[in-house]
Amino acid sequence: MNKKLLRFLAVGMLFILVLGCFGCSGGGGQQEPAGEEGEEGGEEVALKSEYKLTMNVSTDTCWGQGGVKFAELVNEYTDGKVNVKVYPNAQLVGGDQMRQAEMVQSGAIDFMLNSTINIAPTIPEFDVFSLPFMFPSYEAVDAVVNSEAGQKLLDVLGDYNMVGLGYGENGFRELTNNVRPITSPDDMKGLKIRVVTPIYIDIMRALGANPIAMNWGEVFTSLQQGVIDGQENPVVGIIIPNKVYEVQKYMTNWHYSYDALVLAVNKDVWESIPADLQEQIQRAAKDAMAYQIQISREGLAEGNDFLREQGMEVTDLTPEQLVPFKELTKPVYDDYAEKVGLDIVKAFEEVVAGMQ
Ligand code: X2X
Numbered sequence: 001m002n003k004k005l006l007r008f009l010a011v012g013m014l015f016i017l018v019l020g021c022f023g024c025s026g027g028g029g030q031q032e033p034a035g036e037e038g039e040e041g042g043e044e045v046a047l048k049s050e051y052k053l054t055m056n057v058s059t060d061t062c063w064g065q066g067g068v069k070f071a072e073l074v075n076e077y078t079d080g081k082v083n084v085k086v087y088p089n090a091q092l093v094g095g096d097q098m099r100q101a102e103m104v105q106s107g108a109i110d111f112m113l114n115s116t117i118n119i120a121p122t123i124p125e126f127d128v129f130s131l132p133f134m135f136p137s138y139e140a141v142d143a144v145v146n147s148e149a150g151q152k153l154l155d156v157l158g159d160y161n162m163v164g165l166g167y168g169e170n171g172f173r174e175l176t177n178n179v180r181p182i183t184s185p186d187d188m189k190g191l192k193i194r195v196v197t198p199i200y201i202d203i204m205r206a207l208g209a210n211p212i213a214m215n216w217g218e219v220f221t222s223l224q225q226g227v228i229d230g231q232e233n234p235v236v237g238i239i240i241p242n243k244v245y246e247v248q249k250y251m252t253n254w255h256y257s258y259d260a261l262v263l264a265v266n267k268d269v270w271e272s273i274p275a276d277l278q279e280q281i282q283r284a285a286k287d288a289m290a291y292q293i294q295i296s297r298e299g300l301a302e303g304n305d306f307l308r309e310q311g312m313e314v315t316d317l318t319p320e321q322l323v324p325f326k327e328l329t330k331p332v333y334d335d336y337a338e339k340v341g342l343d344i345v346k347a348f349e350e351v352v353a354g355m356q
Contacts, residue, residue: 051110052084052109054113057216060241062237071086090215097118104265109266115262117130127336129259131257133257133329134352141258147351152344154166157262166289167261167263168289170237170261172234172256174253174255175252176312180250181315185207186208188207193230193231194228195231206329219231220242235304235307240306249312251312251314254325
């Protein structure tokens with residue numbers, strides 16, 4: 001090897017080493033300062049080359065499409081300066097869906113588009129959305145989400161080192177099973193129903209079912225293998241895109257629990273982003289969540305027809321049929337209202353009552 005070539009190689013190695021160290025200095029190898037000049041005072045602002053967004057579901061779902069839309073709009077509105085990458089199927093938490101909120105709180109993940117169900121184990125206030133039969137209609141949901149009460153709940157994220165950017169929608173959770181049609185609580189006796197969190201365990205127990213807590217990633221196979229008899233999730237948002245109809249025979253529309261989504265970001269990450277870009281990200285959040293809610297509601301009637309065509313027996317419970325379900329779950333409502341905080345529950349109830 002001649003001297004020139006040796007010198008060239010040595011310089012090259014040094015260059016690679018220096019670059020490598022730069023990559024490490026941001027912590028966990030995630031941060032690569034992009035060296036963007038801040039507008040105010042010309043100070044250096046380090047944007048990450050990639051901001052991670054976690055979701056529990058696939059990009060085929062309405063929820064997942066909302067996450068993808070957000071990432072696209074952030075890129076567009078910030079002229080490519082901010083790059084959000086979507087990580088679906090809870091892959092950043094090894095499928096452990098309830099850990100996503102604490103990972104964003106700690107800064108291990110930057111953004112989440114997460115169901116309030118998955119957030120509640122970290123922040124109990126978020127169980128307010130899940131209270132049984134809290135919301136009689138989409139109008140009531142919209143009124144709450146757009147009210148001061150809805151905003152106050154988002155603000156609670158601040159106590160957990162996060163900033164709420166807006167609400168999306170998973171939807172009203174409906175019940176599917178493989179054993180029999182359900183028209184009264186008696187029909188639920190002994191059915192093994194997959195749920196996520198304690199409030200749903202208590203609701204199912206109050207109705208006589210046998211709840212089994214399980215991560216979403218395991219549900220399809222467990223239904224297929226008969227480990228569980230049923231599950232509950234929104235029709236258009238989750239049941240159809242995940243082909244739950246292939247492994248379930250009966251569906252009951254009972255609107256017993258509404259599942260909101262929350263788009264949030266780690267507070268330190270947020271504060272490291274210049275104000276003009278924050279504004280664009282906020283705009284992207286607003287537009288993406290409006291789109292996400294729209295697609296979650298579109299085609300609900302057709303969705304139920306589709307499920308019938310796929311061989312499911314679909315039952316819509318009447319207001320009279322719902323009465324015993326409401327009565328039996330009232331103690332669960334009251335118990336969790338205490339855990340949520342009665343001020344928040346009351347504020348939600350007042351908005352809902354104002355709609356009727
Ligand atoms: O696990 C579920 O059922 C799902 C996908 O709806 C949530 O993440 C709450």
